[in-house]
Amino acid sequence: MGPFRSASGPAERSDPDLDNLLTLVARGDQGAFESVYDRLAGPVYGLIRKVLRDPAQSEEVAQEVLLEVWRTASRFDPGKGSAVTWVLTIAHRRAIDRVRSETAAAEREQRSATAPVAVDETAESVEASLEAERVRRCLDGLTELQRESITLAYYGGYSYPQVAALLDTALGTIKTRIRDGLIRLRDCLGVSW
Amino acid sequence: MKLRRPNLHALAGPYALDALDGAERDRFERHLRGCRTCENEVRGFAATATALALAAAAQPPAGLRERVLAATTVTRQLPPVIARRRGVPAVSRSPWVPRLALAVGAAGVAAAAVLAAVQVSTQDRLNSALAHSQEIAVVLAAPDARIASAPTTVGGTAIVVVSRTERKMVVTSSGLPELPSSKVYELWLMGPGGTRPAGLLPPPSSGKTAPVLASGVLAGDTVGMTVEPAGGTSSPTTTPILVLPLPA
Numbered sequence: 001m002g003p004f005r006s007a008s009g010p011a012e013r014s015d016p017d018l019d020n021l022l023t024l025v026a027r028g029d030q031g032a033f034e035s036v037y038d039r040l041a042g043p044v045y046g047l048i049r050k051v052l053r054d055p056a057q058s059e060e061v062a063q064e065v066l067l068e069v070w071r072t073a074s075r076f077d078p079g080k081g082s083a084v085t086w087v088l089t090i091a092h093r094r095a096i097d098r099v100r101s102e103t104a105a106a107e108r109e110q111r112s113a114t115a116p117v118a119v120d121e122t123a124e125s126v127e128a129s130l131e132a133e134r135v136r137r138c139l140d141g142l143t144e145l146q147r148e149s150i151t152l153a154y155y156g157g158y159s160y161p162q163v164a165a166l167l168d169t170a171l172g173t174i175k176t177r178i179r180d181g182l183i184r185l186r187d188c189l190g191v192s193w
Numbered sequence: 194m195k196l197r198r199p200n201l202h203a204l205a206g207p208y209a210l211d212a213l214d215g216a217e218r219d220r221f222e223r224h225l226r227g228c229r230t231c232e233n234e235v236r237g238f239a240a241t242a243t244a245l246a247l248a249a250a251a252q253p254p255a256g257l258r259e260r261v262l263a264a265t266t267v268t269r270q271l272p273p274v275i276a277r278r279r280g281v282p283a284v285s286r287s288p289w290v291p292r293l294a295l296a297v298g299a300a301g302v303a304a305a306a307v308l309a310a311v312q313v314s315t316q317d318r319l320n321s322a323l324a325h326s327q328e329i330a331v332v333l334a335a336p337d338a339r340i341a342s343a344p345t346t347v348g349g350t351a352i353v354v355v356s357r358t359e360r361k362m363v364v365t366s367s368g369l370p371e372l373p374s375s376k377v378y379e380l381w382l383m384g385p386g387g388t389r390p391a392g393l394l395p396p397p398s399s400g401k402t403a404p405v406l407a408s409g410v411l412a413g414d415t416v417g418m419t420v421e422p423a424g425g426t427s428s429p430t431t432t433p434i435l436v437l438p439l440p441a
Contacts, residue, residue: 026273033265037258046251057399059254063261070265074273085239088246096211101368101400135248153212154245160207161214172200179206186241193240 018083026073051095051157099157138188146181209238269334384414
């Protein structure tokens with residue numbers, strides 16, 4: 001159950017229809033929420049899974065996030081970005097919160113804190129979509145340092161000082177590579193905002 | 194001083210990827226409020242990150258849809274924020290009502306914690322957990338429910354939802370330092386009715402504690418939290434790490 005692609009195709013980065021649906025959700029429209037769920041549960045779960053890896057934990061956090069979308073729909077402001085971005089920002093933050101709180105707990109437990117293990121690029125069951133292909137192509141267009149910094153931070157859930165440690169590169173360099181990489185990625189993807 | 198601004202500006206990238214921690218994120222957010230260019234850049238980066246997120250889409254597990262939809266039927270939605278003039282800082286005397294940005298996250302945490310509490314229960318514990326969570330849901334869904342979150346003096350945040358009509362409150366927390374098994378975080382109601390024990394926080398799971406329900410909330414009460422010997426005490430024996438007056 002729960003095809004997360006609707007007949008109109010995968011969630012677009014900006015989707016006026018989804019913005020409208022969220023407005024209806026804010027008014028308590030269950031049907032509208034189901035449509036939002038069907039469009040975004042896949043990206044929400046997939047993103048969280050990518051960061052957390054553990055399926056059970058990912059499911060738990062995805063559930064929190066999707067319920068939060070229902071609960072806080074009235075706080076979505078179309079003037080500040082698209083509905084898709086709003087929802088996926090919540091999803092990413094929640095996943096990161098989970099990573100950071102677990103890291104802190106783990107560090108307290110083990111007296112000798114070891115560096116986090118680098119993310120290996122094992123192929124997840126990623127939805128083969130045009131978007132994924134486009135993103136992959138644009139990521140390929142970045143320098144290696146830009147690409148690694150961005151994917152370790154976003155998909156790996158590492159803070160940029162952790163990224164700097166993993167890549168054995170100065171903090172300031174990582175900071176600017178992430179920004180330069182995002183600018184290139186943004187332009188390559190033709191993102192409008 | 195000359196280097197400070199461009200340095201801060203470069204944080205837009207890590208910020209948009211949620212790769213800043215605590216103090217640095219706060220500092221950048223303060224900067225962001227006064228920097229149109231940064232705000233615009235962060236917005237573009239957030240849309241770019243969205244593309245990365247969409248590329249990671251995966252089939253959600255069976256059953257998630259039903260659980261989420263079922264949860265919506267027992268979860269009250271937040272009212273809209275009435276538009277304020279831009280540039281007017283949202284300063285309030287009480288943490289309770291207008292700090293809605295905080296409440297958004299906190300309310301979600303509370304509601305989700307209820308669900309999590311139900312989920313982790315084994316079958317034989319399920320019934321009592323359900324009854325407990327229904328009582329909690331009543332507080333969360335009460336029309337006069339108010340929510341506040343406040344940092345404790347030892348770190349971490351306590352989140353309190355209170356309903357006057359129900360005379361109950363629900364308390365959860367995130368990021369409180371872990372205690373040795375000989376100690377516990379104890380909640381108190383302090384006010385006209387004296388100082389009464391209001392429950393013990395359960396051990397955290399993933400940094401968060403399952404909701405604790407306390408009844409008998411009186412007008413003029415303040416919520417307090419102290420560290421006490423395991424099992425709790427009948428009156429506080431240490432300096433409170435949290436003091437949060439309940440809304441009038």
